[in-house]
Amino acid sequence: MAVPKRDAAFNQLAEYARKHSNDDNSITTTFGTPVPEKDSSLTVGYHGPVLLQDWFSLDELAHFSRERIPERVVHARGAGAFGYFEVTHDITKYTAATVFAQIGKKTPVGVRFSQVAGELGYADTVRDIRGFALKFYTEDGIWDITGNNQPVFFVRDFVMFPSLIHVMKRNPKTHIRLDYDMFWDFLTLRPETTHTTMIFFSDRGIPDSFRKQHGYGVNTYAFVNAQGKFNYCKFHWLSNQGIGTLTSAEAQKIAGIDPDFHIRDLYNAIANGNFPSWNFYIQIMTPEQAAKSEFDPFDDTKVWPHGQYPLIPVGKIVLNRNPENYFAEVEQIGFDPAHLIPGIEPSPDRMLQGRLFAYGDTQRHRLGPNHIQLPVNCPFHVHNYDRDGRFAIHNQGGAPNYHPNTFNGPVNDKRAQALTPQIPLQGVANRIDSVNEDNFTQARVLYQRVMKPDEKTRLVQNIVSFLVPTTSALRERAIDLFAHVDESLAQRIRDSLKATAIEQHVNL
Ligand code: HEM
Structure with missing residues (x-):
């Protein structure tokens, strides 16, 4: 079949047809047996009732009814792609994480871009913060940075997150989004939202593509080096495509013409070999600097000024593959701030602390208790004492399912043990509302x-x-x-x- 002159996204099916002939291409049932006739149900006579033994048609209908899974409670709308991270500068004095072990080392990555509040079928070009999540498939397992395209966030305590999202989603009575009264009521009662609100209403509130925006880890993490010394750190990845934004008027027009504007742009860029890339940087703050800092380094409504805490170059991220199976690789990908590898630790950042719980929790609901066994979430052999549950695929080859044991089950990892930081903590348990911190x-x-x-x-x-x-x-x-x-x-x-x-x- 000739492929017409259109962009790669329009031509997806024509390309498929060009590469695949129809010979030896029989339809099968879900269990692999050949199907004689796909387009008519099995009836008694022309107008007769359908027979229960028409298992093929019923199976197709039953599967169809279960095609949709719950969309993400936030960041439902998005697009994904795959590629690699390459180390360009040595940062082993800060972290022993093997992903940074030597210059030139490459690690496969999965990336998902999203918008925070719109649903799965929303238009791409609405005003919103964009999610920019990274999954590193390292030799030490999965490391995720579930970041955004802004360096700061609206609120600094995770308990505020459900209310923040409620005011950006639909009014539960009118089912209308956006309810401007809810929106301004909340923002004006919680002044810590001001910094991010300013960015939300700035040009960066509507990127012109996923490719032309920076990414930020937003929360503060910690690095541990081979000597056990720890420092606090932030992650940044800056677009080599530059920054591109749309005015509100341009964005509204595009939303009416092509709601999938950003998804199409990413797909076409990668399909045409125009691979987007980002340079990856860290900021480092020692515990001594953190103790003396004039601003709270664990408050995600604040940036660490670059003059004081300069960007340190680390590597680059390149996206060079579109998903083969969008549902399996993008809808079912699960990013989780708790996915950390030896050498990278959480910090006392209150928002991050809540996020460490929220993502695995929602994914057990959205994708099931064994979502981590999906190849896009973990292509490795896992050795632990978890077993069974819905859709369990790997049962770890007969290894003991209890610990401790004397039958050669998996044991504690000495290197990970050595990299666990010793952090002295002290304080009085209390609920401290941070509303009157420096918000402006x-x-x-x-x-x-x-x-x-x-x-x-x-x-x-x-x-x-x-x-x-x-x-x-x-x-x-x-x-x-x-x-x-x-x-x-x-x-x-x-x-x-x-x-x-x-x-x-x-x-x-
Ligand atoms: C305590 C505050 C927060 C909570 C409770 C929270 C909760 C969630 C939940 C439940 C999801 C859906 C995950 C899924 O279904 O797979 C999600 C997605 C996401 N969150 Fe958060 N979030 C919080 C703060 C943040 C912050 C501060 C950022 C920015 C750094 C962020 C960035 C993202 C991104 C990028 C996604 C989409 C991940 C993807 O592409 O699958 N979130 N969040």
């Missing part, structure tokens, strides 16, 4: 020193477009919030709201 200094730096004049103008327009539909009381609270960032920003929002109201005949 870094947002102010972003507005006053980083944003260019035209970016500030679009920031104001974007904020105003979300403020117009809410109540006057919430508008006042939002203006007050932005006044804590910068008085002139608040004034511009107020002025722009008045002008917009006149234009739209809204009674403010």
Whole structure:
């Protein structure tokens, strides 16, 4: 079959047909036996009832009814690709993680891009934070960085996460997204959201493709080196395609024409051999620096200023393969901040601490207790004492299923033991609300020193477009919030709201 001149995503089926002939291509049942007739059910006469013995048609219908699994409770919409990570600089003085063992070492990676709040069928170009999750298939097992395209996050305590997501999802009564009253009510009551909200409304709130955005681990982790010395660290991966963004007007137009704009772009780039890449960096903070830091280094609403904690180059990530089976490799991939390897540890970052629990928990619900046995989640032989459960595939070849034992079951790993840091901890158990931490200094730096004049103008327009539909009381609270960032920003929002109201005949 001739393949028409269209892009790779449009031509997927035509390419398949070109490569596969129809000879020796019989339909089979799910258990592999040949099927005589696919397109008619087995009936008694033309109008007769269908026979129960028509197991093939019934089996197909039963499988169809079970095709969908629960979508991710957040980050439901996305796309994935595969490739490798290559070490370009030596960081073994910071970590003994084997993935960084020597310059030139390559490790396979899986990546998933997503948007936080939209559902599976949403349009790609809505304003949102984008997820940017990395899975490293290392020789020590799976290491995941479940990151985003922004360096900071809205809230700093994981208990705030369900409420944050509720206000960005559908109103449970009207089933409408976005409910602007819910949105501004929550944001103005929790001022720690301000820094990320500023980025959300900036140009970076709508990337023009998955390829043209940076990635950040956001949370603070720790590294342990071969001598057992630990340091805190952050992860960054910066796009070699540059940064590309869309204005709200461009994004709205594209959403109406091609809701799969970002998915198509990624697929076509990789299919055409235009492999996207990112340079990978770390920031390092010693425990002594952390103890004296003027900001909380474990607060994910804050960045570590690059002047004080410079980016240290480590390697690069290249994506060079589209998924063969989107469902198996992207819908069923499960990233988990608790997937850490020897040499990389969590930090006291409160948000990260909650995330260590949440991902495995949701994946046991979304994918099942043995999701880790799916090849995309773990292509290795695992040695432990877990057995059975729904869809168990590997049963570890008759090894003992209890520990300790004297029948040569798997034993504790000495190297992992040596790399477990000794961290002295002390304190009084308490629930401490962090709402009155410093919530505005870094947002102010972003507005006053980083944003260019035209970016500030679009920031104001974007904020105003979300403020117009809410109540006057919430508008006042939002203006007050932005006044804590910068008085002139608040004034511009107020002025722009008045002008917009006149234009739209809204009674403010
Ligand atoms: C305590 C706060 C958080 C909780 C409870 C939480 C929870 C979740 C859950 C339940 C999922 C769905 C996972 C799945 O079904 O496989 C998810 C996905 C995701 N989260 Fe979070 N999250 C939190 C904070 C964050 C933060 C701070 C970031 C950014 C670094 C982040 C980035 C992501 C990404 C990128 C995904 C999508 C992973 C994928 O592509 O499959 N989350 N989160």
